[in-house]
Amino acid sequence: MARIVKLEIRHIRLALKKKIKHASHERNDSENVVTVVHLDNGSTGLGEGVPRPYVTGETVDSALEALQSWPLASIVGDPVDFAGVVRALDAWMPQASPDDPRAIGSNAARCSAEIAILDAYARHFGVPIGDALNFSAVAADVPIGEPVPVRYSGAITAENPWKERISATKMRIWGFRQVKVKVGIPGADEVARLRRIRRRLGSKCDIRLDANEAWTPAEFRAWSERLAFSQPSAYEQPVPHEAIDELGKPEFRQPFPVILDESLCGPIDAETAIQGGFGEIFNIRLSKCGGVLPSLRLIATAIRNGRRYGLGCHPGESPILSAAGRAVATRVRDLVFLEGSYDRHVLAEPFAKQDITFGYGGKANPLGGSGLGIEIDMAKLDSVTVRRKDITYA
Ligand SMILES: [Mg+2]
Known part of the structure; x- marks a missing residue:
């Protein structure tokens, strides 16, 4: 069993090798939102979302705001196994605001939180994050x-x-x-x-x-x-x-x-x-x-x-x-x-x-290991972090 005790919510800016150009947009860098989840036993997990106003209507600001507003520790609780984590996340869909009839306005933020939580708990339980698929309701x-x-x-x-x-x-x-x-x-x-x-x-x-x-x-x-x-x-x-x-x-x-x-x-x-x-x-x-x-x-x-x-x-x-x-x-x-x-x-x-x-x-090839199956260089992540907000849970 393990609980979420802390979140780091980060706005990161990644330089691109060349300009990305298509019919509706053009840019030199990518503004993403990374969530780092810390469990009480020291396990951590990372998740990411890519808010794009021309896709889901989200901005980096709106995604950061959404991430701060969600009671993630209580949504997940104190699961006894990875299936329990997946059930809790599968049942969680943020409430859409009245001006968002397609109910998509916090999707990138939800993605960032969900993957971070899955990664942290998958590492804690020693399973790959892909096991989440098998425990999904569908x-x-x-x-x-x-x-x-x-x-x-x-x-x-x-x-x-x-x-x-x-x-x-x-x-x-x-x-x-x-x-x-x-x-x-x-x-x-x-x-x-x-x-x-x-x-x-x-x-x-x-x-x-x-x-x-x-x-x-x-x-x-x-x-x-x-x-x-x-x-x-x-x-x-x-x-x-x-x-x-x-x-x-x-x-x-x-x-x-x-x-x-x-x-x-x-x-x-x-x-x-x-x-x-x-x-x-x-x-x-x-x-x-x-x-x-x-x-x-x-x-x-x-x-x-x-x-x-x-x-x-x-x-x-x-x-x-x-x-x-x-x-x-x-x-x-x-x-x-x-x-x-x-x-x-x-x-x-x-x-x-x-x-x-x-x-x-x-x-x-498939990635091995538990969680996402990759290790992030946190010093490099720090170097691309534009803003960071930490939230601790009692
Ligand atoms: Mg396309």
Whole structure:
């Protein structure tokens, strides 16, 4: 048995190796929220959330505020085993404010708290954090197995033609089976881009196109006809969230499946998509979906309603979220796609003692050990911490 006695709530800023640019945003660093949980027996755990105003409406400030407001020690109590921790967290969903009808406005914060608590207790009980999946209330509805090696997707962002050619050629040489290509950048000649990229990736590579809400439904219809030659397996979030329900109308139905990303952050979003008859694939990302357990519930909802699902990531997430994603990715079967573990490719200085970046062709193995299975260099974490608030429980 063990209780939470202290929380560290940290705003961290991670320098990125290169600017992240897509249709709805552009930035040089990533502002994340890290929670450090201390148990009374000295065990600690770390969790992370990536608040993005254009995804869940959260800011770093709102996430820090939410984390301070939750009585986490009493939510978890004094569990006798890891299953007890998971049951307590599975039953905990923060109350949504009245101006948040999708009930997603503290998802990144909840993710940060949940993963920290799971990590601390998993270390205390000597089990990997991935065991949480087996104790979830929806475990029986989701294909979950022993951890196995996985393959991550590559990603091609909008660059000049020269750099895009190099990216695509590298991905082919490295043997990526799946590549996500960002589209919808204003003024870009998407036909020429996709022609170059498809030629270099070869005909067997699975290509997904992510427009990050750039098009109207009519533009999406027009682009999907013009880009059909590149044989994308799916379009991700082609239109803004506000227009996503239009895709349920017969005139906007496409021969390609649509992946919901910005429009799929919580159970209300999932229900809206199912009722509206749009969105064939759910992009599950731990932070925007509120953590591991709410993400698993969304996967169960997808399965029950004939939808497919993939596991995405937030560019700029630290090795904490990479490791949590790995725990899910290596255990949950039938993921349509898998993104994440870009660490060394995206971050100027990942602060884990191990490098868990994927290898050639996106290949990665399950992480061993208890908890998240990584050790964090706390001095390096301190060096990227912008603000920190400690809360102690009596
Ligand atoms: Mg996306």
